[in-house]
Amino acid sequence: MKVKACLKSMRLRTLPLSLAGVMLGIFIAATRGDTSLPVIVTLVLTASLLQILSNLSNELGDTLHGTDTDERQGIHYSLQDGDITIPEMKRLIFITAISCCVCGALMVFFSFGTLFGLEPILFILLGAAAIWAAMHYTLGDNPYGYRGLGDVFVFIFFGLVSVCGSCCICIHDLADTFEHCILPACSIGFFSIGVLNINNTRDMKSDAANRTTTAIKLGVTGARIYQTVLIVLGWVAMIANTLWHGGAVWYLFTLPLFIAHLKGVWTMEGRALDKMLPMLVMSTFAFSLTVGLGL
Numbered sequence: 001m002k003v004k005a006c007l008k009s010m011r012l013r014t015l016p017l018s019l020a021g022v023m024l025g026i027f028i029a030a031t032r033g034d035t036s037l038p039v040i041v042t043l044v045l046t047a048s049l050l051q052i053l054s055n056l057s058n059e060l061g062d063t064l065h066g067t068d069t070d071e072r073q074g075i076h077y078s079l080q081d082g083d084i085t086i087p088e089m090k091r092l093i094f095i096t097a098i099s100c101c102v103c104g105a106l107m108v109f110f111s112f113g114t115l116f117g118l119e120p121i122l123f124i125l126l127g128a129a130a131i132w133a134a135m136h137y138t139l140g141d142n143p144y145g146y147r148g149l150g151d152v153f154v155f156i157f158f159g160l161v162s163v164c165g166s167c168c169i170c171i172h173d174l175a176d177t178f179e180h181c182i183l184p185a186c187s188i189g190f191f192s193i194g195v196l197n198i199n200n201t202r203d204m205k206s207d208a209a210n211r212t213t214t215a216i217k218l219g220v221t222g223a224r225i226y227q228t229v230l231i232v233l234g235w236v237a238m239i240a241n242t243l244w245h246g247g248a249v250w251y252l253f254t255l256p257l258f259i260a261h262l263k264g265v266w267t268m269e270g271r272a273l274d275k276m277l278p279m280l281v282m283s284t285f286a287f288s289l290t291v292g293l294g295l
Contacts, residue, residue, distance in 0.1 A: 005083035006092060011055040013278050016285035017195055018051035019044065021158055021188040023285075025166025027292025028180050033171045042107035043166055046127070049100045054134035056093045058145075060086070061138030065146070065210055093135070100131055111169045123169060126161065133157050138211075146211040150200075151193045159189020183241035184291065190234035191284040195277060197227050198265070202273040220269065227265050231258050238291060248294035257283040 022043055029035050061067075063079045063086070078084040084092075104127040105115060112120045133153050137145035144153060163185035168177040200207065200215035201223040208216055215223040235258070242249055261283060264276045 002084070002088075005078040009056055009059050009078040009084060009089070009092075010052045011077070012052075014055060014195075014281060015048055015051055017192060017281045018047045018158065018162070020285045020288035021162025021185065021192075022047045022166045024184055024188060024288040024292050025163040025168075025181060026170060027295055028163070028177075028184065029167040029170035031295050032167070032173070032176055032180065035170045036110060038110040039107060039170060042103050042110055043169065046100060046103040046107055047162070047166075049096060049103055050130055050134050053093065053096045053100055053131065054137060056089065056096060057135040057139045058137055060089050060093065061140070061143055061145075063089075065138065065143075067138070067207060067210060097131060097135070100127075100134075107169065111172070119172065123165075126165060130157055130161065145213075148212045148214055148217060150196055151214050154192050154196050155189040158192035159187075160185045163188055180245060183237045183244070187234045187237040187241070188284065188288060190230045190237065191280065191287070194227055194230040194234070195280050195284070197223060197230065198273060198277045198280060201227070201265075202270065202277070205270075224265055228262055231262060238287075247291075250294040251287050251290040254283060254287045254290055257286065 026035060026040055026043070059077050059079050079086070079089055105124070108120050108123050108127075109115055111123075114120055115124065133156075136143050137150060137153070144150065160182075164177050164181045167181050168174055171177065197215055200213040201220065204213075204215055204220070204223075207213055214226065218226055235255075238251065241247075257279070261276055261280050264279070265273070268276065
């Protein structure tokens with residue numbers, strides 16, 4: 001029963017979003033030079049563990065702050081249903097955080113052959129920042145997710161760090177990484193903010209009591225306009241990248257998925273919006289893979 005409860009709180013349905021940027025970064029690296037299988041495996045594992053750490057920490061943070069109530073429109077997770085206790089969740093978070101550190105250290109070692117030196121240390125510091133960001137969206141005394149800053153952090157870590165960092169740790173060339181990854185990273189970043197915005201739009205009623213999100217600031221109509229802008233910006237960034245660097249436009253086959261998503265955003269509300277969240281997650285993952293294969 002506990003295993004089932006733990007898996008439920010890990011929210012494995014969100015993993016394709018964290019992997020979308022990583023996979024795209026790996027695809028771009030493959031066009032720039034050799035890629036190492038051990039680096040790729042540990043990179044994927046680290047990204048997955050960071051996403052799970054974020055999900056677990058968010059659940060604990062929302063529970064401790066009294067945000068997850070019966071009025072929450074999204075899925076009820078294990079703490080809210082009483083299937084896991086707070087001490088058990090804290091232990092699970094600790095184990096996941098340690099696993100992130102181990103996988104991240106292995107990734108850096110496989111990439112550079114050492115954990116010492118300027119570049120390895122910079123990646124270790126970046127990993128430490130990613131762990132902090134994963135844990136403090138809703139957890140802690142002053143979580144950034146309760147101050148309307150979640151969009152900024154999601155763009156940075158799910159977009160810029162995910163795509164650019166994954167490529168750079170494979171090819172060790174920051175300038176080349178920036179040139180070929182910045183627009184794809186922005187694209188994934190905008191879509192990732194869209195996933196967060198859908199989540200926050202769905203939960204506006206329960207969140208309003210003790211937290212501030214961009215959706216709450218904008219209101220329902222404003223949040224829908226914001227969602228549309230984010231999707232459009234994601235597509236504009238990738239089309240601009242194609243015009244700049246070339247590559248097959250196989251990702252155009254995913255456009256109907258994003259159109260269907262926006263249609264749902266403008267016609268659904270409350271609990272019904274929940275189905276738009278995994279839809280955008282999988283659309284972003286499919287978009288990432290088709291972009292990468294096109295390259």
